[in-house]
Amino acid sequence: MEKIMVAVKRVVDYNVRVRVKPDGSGVVTDGVKMSINPFDEIALEEALRIRERGDAAEVIVVSIGSSECQQQLRTGLAMGADRAILVETGQPVEPLAAARVLLKLIEREGVELVILGKQAIDDDNSQTGQMLAALWERPQATFASEIKFADGKATVTREVDAGLEVIEVDLPAVVTTDLRLNEPRYVKLPDIMKAKKKPLDTIAITDLDVTTDAQFKVTNFAPPEQRQKGVMVEDVAGLVKALKDKGLV
Amino acid sequence: MSRILIVAEHDGNSLNAATAKTVSCAADFGVEGIDVVVFAADGAAIAEQAARLTGVTRVIRVDHSANAQPLAAVLAPQVAALAADYSHVLGPSTTFGKDLMPRVAALLGVGQLSDIMDVQSAYTFRRPIYAGNAIITVEAPEDRTLVATVRVASYQAAAEEGAAEIESRDLDVALPEHTRFKEVRGGSSDRPDLQTAPRVVSGGRALGSSENFELIFGFADSIGAAVGASRAAVDAGYVPNELQVGQTGKIIAPELYIAVGISGAIQHLTGIKDAGTIVAINKDGEAPIFEVADIGLVGDLFQVIPELQSALN
Ligand SMILES: Cc1cc2nc3c(=O)[nH]c(=O)nc-3n(C[C@H](O)[C@H](O)[C@H](O)COP(=O)(O)OP(=O)(O)OC[C@H]3O[C@@H](n4cnc5c(N)ncnc54)[C@H](O)[C@@H]3O)c2cc1C
Numbered sequence: 001m002e003k004i005m006v007a008v009k010r011v012v013d014y015n016v017r018v019r020v021k022p023d024g025s026g027v028v029t030d031g032v033k034m035s036i037n038p039f040d041e042i043a044l045e046e047a048l049r050i051r052e053r054g055d056a057a058e059v060i061v062v063s064i065g066s067s068e069c070q071q072q073l074r075t076g077l078a079m080g081a082d083r084a085i086l087v088e089t090g091q092p093v094e095p096l097a098a099a100r101v102l103l104k105l106i107e108r109e110g111v112e113l114v115i116l117g118k119q120a121i122d123d124d125n126s127q128t129g130q131m132l133a134a135l136w137e138r139p140q141a142t143f144a145s146e147i148k149f150a151d152g153k154a155t156v157t158r159e160v161d162a163g164l165e166v167i168e169v170d171l172p173a174v175v176t177t178d179l180r181l182n183e184p185r186y187v188k189l190p191d192i193m194k195a196k197k198k199p200l201d202t203i204a205i206t207d208l209d210v211t212t213d214a215q216f217k218v219t220n221f222a223p224p225e226q227r228q229k230g231v232m233v234e235d236v237a238g239l240v241k242a243l244k245d246k247g248l249v
Numbered sequence: 250m251s252r253i254l255i256v257a258e259h260d261g262n263s264l265n266a267a268t269a270k271t272v273s274c275a276a277d278f279g280v281e282g283i284d285v286v287v288f289a290a291d292g293a294a295i296a297e298q299a300a301r302l303t304g305v306t307r308v309i310r311v312d313h314s315a316n317a318q319p320l321a322a323v324l325a326p327q328v329a330a331l332a333a334d335y336s337h338v339l340g341p342s343t344t345f346g347k348d349l350m351p352r353v354a355a356l357l358g359v360g361q362l363s364d365i366m367d368v369q370s371a372y373t374f375r376r377p378i379y380a381g382n383a384i385i386t387v388e389a390p391e392d393r394t395l396v397a398t399v400r401v402a403s404y405q406a407a408a409e410e411g412a413a414e415i416e417s418r419d420l421d422v423a424l425p426e427h428t429r430f431k432e433v434r435g436g437s438s439d440r441p442d443l444q445t446a447p448r449v450v451s452g453g454r455a456l457g458s459s460e461n462f463e464l465i466f467g468f469a470d471s472i473g474a475a476v477g478a479s480r481a482a483v484d485a486g487y488v489p490n491e492l493q494v495g496q497t498g499k500i501i502a503p504e505l506y507i508a509v510g511i512s513g514a515i516q517h518l519t520g521i522k523d524a525g526t527i528v529a530i531n532k533d534g535e536a537p538i539f540e541v542a543d544i545g546l547v548g549d550l551f552q553v554i555p556e557l558q559s560a561l562n
């Protein structure tokens with residue numbers, strides 16, 4: 001195939017312990033480490049491996065968000081993507097809007113495979129890939145842990161509640177990644193230097209002629225209910241007693 | 250007119266418990282009716298189970314050979330066709346519902362709300378974000394269909410005291426052929442189901458091998474518990490993926506959760522925060538799991554588990 005598109009979202013790094021602002025207006029993001037959404041790194045790694053095997057010619061990495069997303073796109077270029085597109089907006093984008101934007105880019109570029117993360121770890125929505133596939137009227141293979149290609153088709157193993165499900169989809173298609181699909185490569189310093197010369201185009205979201213208005217209104221952010229710290233027991237006898245006291249055994 | 254349509258999850262033979270929990274959530278909306286739709290090759294038995302769920306007004310049975318397997322691309326246009334008669338369309342926040350419902354929403358041209366954990370009104374909800382580190386209150390627009398998934402760990406299953414009518418329907422909808430089911434592997438075990446069991450014992454990286462993980466299976470069997478695992482244990486290949494508990498695995502709410510050799514990473518804790526009692530067994534007294542555990546024991550699991558097993562039996 002000719003082109004693979006990968007969507008990467010800029011999110012709070014997964015190691016950061018996210019805290020809610022005291023006034024309930026949002027979560028604290030000032031001075032917090034930002035990264036590529038971990039599932040999207042896996043998506044990009046998979047696309048690069050497909051290209052390196054000779055099954056694709058070009059990998060385009062896309063992000064929708066503020067100009068700061070350039071950092072994540074540069075990281076994507078350093079990992080090995082051929083070029084990057086930033087669709088710039090100052091507003092948060094809901095999954096349906098992100099899917100509409102991605103569809104526009106697919107139509108412009110003539111993409112045969114789109115790989116996304118199965119969920120962005122900020123909003124934990126897990127929607128964009130499925131919505132994109134619906135709008136594009138193409139197959140979706142979500143939560144992928146293995147992808148194989150032959151004769152214009154992809155055979156995808158999916159992580160589902162029952163275990164592993166295998167489906168076959170015609171291309172073009174949308175795939176979303178689960179954690180066990182691969183282990184992303186580390187970026188080396190020379191790659192970062194090289195990435196600076198790779199093309200990174202910026203398009204204003206307003207130039208794409210898509211409806212991106214938010215449909216949902218978040219009225220409050222609250223910290224989760226904390227579990228009370230419990231008791232420590234000395235030994236197995238103490239544990240058994242504590243369980244009996246609670247009527248659990 | 251405000252009515253809820255729930256898409257039933259099943260394995261071809263019986264209804265998944267997630268559906269009964271979704272019905273409980275729907276009961277909190279205060280709408281006029283709750284319908285359940287069963288897509289299957291032959292949905293007779295499943296539809297009867299759905300009809301018994303308390304709160305369900307009507308069960309719609311859509312039998313079609315293409316519905317033998319739950320492929321989102323095939324089911325979504327059928328759900329979208331039915332959606333015109335409803336104000337809300339709900340599915341469980343399982344891999345089935347997460348795969349399907351966003352596709353339905355996009356076909357309807359509306360957004361989707363994920364993981365409802367609390368219903369404040371028919372259009373106001375609470376849901377977790379950032380792996381459960383924040384809970385947001387969200388208002389959905391009232392002028393269009395609301396498509397949403399329900400965080401099933403937040404709800405008890407609806408009772409089975411109902412007797413809803415069952416109606417068979419033929420849908421005149423073009424079904425895509427670009428997506429084909431091949432097979433599903435794993436999951437066949439006599440053990441209690443991880444997502445519904447009242448007791449769960451989970452093992453982590455500390456187990457060290459699949460042979461050692463037998464210790465967890467043996468202990469769990471001795472107390473009639475389901476078995477879970479941390480991502481580290483699954484990634485290391487000690488147990489299959491369907492046992493993973495956490496943000497990207499299963500979100501569960503057993504009465505008793507025993508975490509053995511699990512450090513308590515936030516992504517794991519997200520999966521168990523609604524558990525009744527959390528027991529942690531870890532040799533490191535500083536492990537974060539102890540901050541959320543109701544009962545903690547610092548010790549070597551290879552000594553503690555056999556001792557505990559014999560003490561309890
Ligand atoms: C995007 C993302 C999603 C994730 N989703 C999940 C998820 O859904 N579920 C999940 O579990 N993780 C998830 N993780 C991984 C998570 O961050 C942790 O890496 C993982 O939970 C660690 O597993 P563990 O506790 O078994 O291993 P470790 O963190 O290595 O902990 C092992 C523990 O065993 C103890 N130990 C060692 N030997 C013994 C002994 N003999 N006796 C008693 N105790 C002993 C140690 O003290 C230690 O606390 C995710 C990560 C990312 C980035």
Ligand SMILES: Nc1ncnc2c1ncn2[C@@H]1O[C@H](COP(=O)(O)O)[C@@H](O)[C@H]1O
Pocket residue numbers: 007008009010037039040043062063064065093095098115116117118119120121123124125126127128129
């Ligand atoms: N703003 C965005 N920019 C780039 N990719 C995105 C964006 N939002 C969502 N995605 C992609 O869609 C996936 C699923 O996101 P979500 O549906 O929000 O959980 C992510 O892992 C990304 O691959």
